Amino acid sequence: MLERLFQLSERGTTVRTEVLAGLTTFLTMAYIVLVNPAILGQADMPVAGVAAATCLAAAVGCFLMGLLANYPIALAPGMGLNAYFAFTVVGAMGVPWQTALGLVFISGVAFLVLTFAGVRQLIVNAIPRSLFAAIAAGIGLFIAFIGLRSAGIVTANPGTLVGLGDIRSPTALLAILGLVIVAALQVLKVRGGILIGIVVTALLGWALGLAQWNPQPYSVEAMTSTAFQLDIPAALGIGGHGFGLALLEILFVFLFVDLFDNVGTLVAVSKRAGLMAPDGSIPRLNRILVADASATVVGSLAGTSTVVSYIESASGVSVGGRTGLTAVVVGLLFLATLFVAPWAQLVPAAATAPALILVGAMMMAPLAEIDWEDPVVGVPAFLTLVTIPLTFSIANGLAFGVLAYAALKLVARRTTPGDWLLYALAALFLARFAYMSAG
Structure with missing residues (x-):
């Protein structure tokens, strides 16, 4: 049955490899079970309800990605968008969190409409292929930077x-030791070396007393406190709540x-796989886009911010994940975590950082x-590569790359x-930067 569903042999993988890949991806992104409730809790949302919604939305997204699109990509509420939801929309603009959830729901429905109309596919296909490699590498730097920061190896410095x-x-010493262990296992070509390295490093962290564990058990009533609380009429501006163009x-x-x-x-994960x-x-781009849009709709109904594809999926791909079975395994683990969310911090950050x-x-x-000798290709690729990690945003890197490519091609x-669509995208990116500057 698994062979028929996921074409395992056709993609040169096995059930064992896919399960290992799913476990690896889950371990590198399980932090969202703790981080998302902490952020959305700043918007006065019930933390237990958000934790449950986070697990449920991630599970549904992973199941859809695996079964519908057959890709080893995991989904969960996105970092960045959750901060925008909590601190800008609810905190600074004063929009009730129920209304903000309504806007997340509408955006998910809009994603579905644009996907079925073929607009999102056109946008993806309009991105110059020469930038795809730069996007993949830029996200690699982004991932590494996140790992170095969570390990305490790289920190903020007011002067530089x-x-x-x-x-x-x-913490830093444990992360460095973990990096040596994981790298050595990779050199020795040990199957599942990254996962083994995470587990060994986590055990060392526990032995040294570096893992902080303060479980907060919650009831079923608390877990469902954000479910179906979204206010769609208010998000549509019905009833005169006074937000006007701000909602748009x-x-x-x-x-x-x-x-x-x-x-x-x-692009990054598909290229890597x-x-x-x-x-x-x-x-199967259309199916992939339907999966993430549908997950956003489910997430808004459950009580969390926008669901996105996770760059941490690359960790599972690196240990051999090639099919949707990897995503399904991640989904099952998130579903199990729904009932044991307080135990998600069993694996310290220093163990996943390597x-x-x-x-x-x-x-x-x-x-x-990349053809670095051609400035029309090389300059946009470089801008994409460096701005993704330096601005902490994949969208910014993509924007700089597309704008530079459009200008130099002209x-x-x-x-x-x-x-024509490339230049339309460039115009949209210019409008985006103008909007960000005005804000």
Whole structure:
């Protein structure tokens, strides 16, 4: 049955490999079970309800991605969009969290409409193929930076923005030891080396007393406290709540950021897994987009912010995940975590950080595909590569790359009639930066 559903042998993988990949991906992104409730709790949302909604939305998204699209990509409420939801929409603008959830629901429905109309696919296909490798590598740097930061190896520095942390601290030393273990296992070509490295490092962390565990059990009533609390009439501006154009601006941000963050993640993971077609297109793209849009709708009903594809999926791909079975395994683990969310912090950040750093290193390989001698290709690729980690945003990196590519192609007189959507995207990115500056 699994062979028929996921074409395992056709993609050169096995059930064991896919399960290992799913476990690895889950371990590297399980932090969202703790982080998302902490962030949305700042918007006065019930923390227990958000924790349950986070697990449920992630599980549904992973199941849809695995069974509908057959891709090893995991989904969960997105970092960045949850902060925008809590601190900007609810905190600064004063929009009730129920109304904000209504806007998330509307954005998910809009995603579905745009997907079925073929608009989202056109946008993805309009992105120059020369930027795909830069996006993949840029997200690799992004992943590695997240890992270095969570390990305490890289920290904020008022003089130089970032600097070297205290590498003599127990957390940093544990992460460095974990990196050595994971890298050694990879060199020895040990199957599931990343997962084994995470587990060994976590055990060492527990033995050294570095894991903090303060479980907060909650009741079924508390777990369902955010379910179906969204206010769609208020999000549509019905009833005169006084928010006016602000609601349209919020909806625009939800749509825009989610679309391009998903595109960047999709390109990076698909490229790493070798699932892209020879012409650079992504097979079954329509199903992939339907999966993430549907997960956002479910998430809003359960009580959480926008659901997106996770860049941490690359960790599972790196240990051999090639089919939707990887995503289904992640979904099952999130579903199990729904009832034991307080135990999600069993694995300390110092244990998952080495996996993120090593996966980031592996994702540098596509840079060899870029024609660096051609400025029309090389300059946009470089801007994409550096702005993703330095601005902490996949969308920003994609924006700089597309704008530079469109401008340089125009200067070089290499435009074609088929480039109209590329220039439309460039105009949208300009409008996005103008909106961000005005805000």
